[in-house]
Amino acid sequence: SVLTQPPSVSGAPGQTITISCTGSDSNIGTGHHVHWYQQFPGRAPKLLIYADNTRPSGVPDRISASKSGTSASLDISGLQAEDEADYYCQSFDTALGGSYVFGTGTKVTVL
Amino acid sequence: EVKLLQSGGGFAQPGESLRLSCAGSGFSFSTYAMTWVRQAPGKGLEWVSCISGGGADRYYADSVKGRFTVSRDNSKNILYLDMNSLRADDTAVYFCGKDWSSSPWGYLESWGQGAPVTVSA
Numbered sequence: 001s002v003l004t005q006p007p008s009v010s011g012a013p014g015q016t017i018t019i020s021c022t023g024s025d026s027n028i029g030t031g032h033h034v035h036w037y038q039q040f041p042g043r044a045p046k047l048l049i050y051a052d053n054t055r056p057s058g059v060p061d062r063i064s065a066s067k068s069g070t071s072a073s074l075d076i077s078g079l080q081a082e083d084e085a086d087y088y089c090q091s092f093d094t095a096l097g098g099s100y101v102f103g104t105g106t107k108v109t110v111l
Numbered sequence: 112e113v114k115l116l117q118s119g120g121g122f123a124q125p126g127e128s129l130r131l132s133c134a135g136s137g138f139s140f141s142t143y144a145m146t147w148v149r150q151a152p153g154k155g156l157e158w159v160s161c162i163s164g165g166g167a168d169r170y171y172a173d174s175v176k177g178r179f180t181v182s183r184d185n186s187k188n189i190l191y192l193d194m195n196s197l198r199a200d201d202t203a204v205y206f207c208g209k210d211w212s213s214s215p216w217g218y219l220e221s222w223g224q225g226a227p228v229t230v231s232a
Contacts, residue, residue, distance in 0.1 A: 035218035044206055044222040088156050092216045100158035
């Protein structure tokens, strides 16, 4: 993966956590959008954020995201037990003719 | 409601072939690019291939180029992934995804349920 995320992040219920996504000048740094997905074990990923900071219908507003330079971040406030899942960032990389690129993934644990 | 129903996959020996299918419903299938993503056991997501809405433009990850072929039948609303010369490192759950537009390189709005592929001697 060319997008680097922390392997795990944890927090107590009600707290705010942040997941980082670090890219490079061939992907996030060129201005390409960053998108975020949530995945529960044994399930398909679900779109959580698109175009850097836009929530699809049905995603609660305690989920937010931002992008700056070659990095992006996902914030989950008011952490709930149901937020325990894997999270992936995704962008487009211009190297080698172009490709989707995903982050390494972050396991969120609610303590 | 957008639905992507996957079929195919299963078990293959190294060097053999398998075909995955992804049937779309609830949207204008030919209007959207479609993408295949895989996830090896215990690993993260890896992009495999994508195809434009009309089917003219196809793209592949280096890891599958020359071995996998993506295609679509817009008259039947079905996306395919033909996997040849399978290797052990192709073992993964394969997901199909609906792109946000007719051209790929955006984001995946909806995903299929996944189809496991196991390659082993």
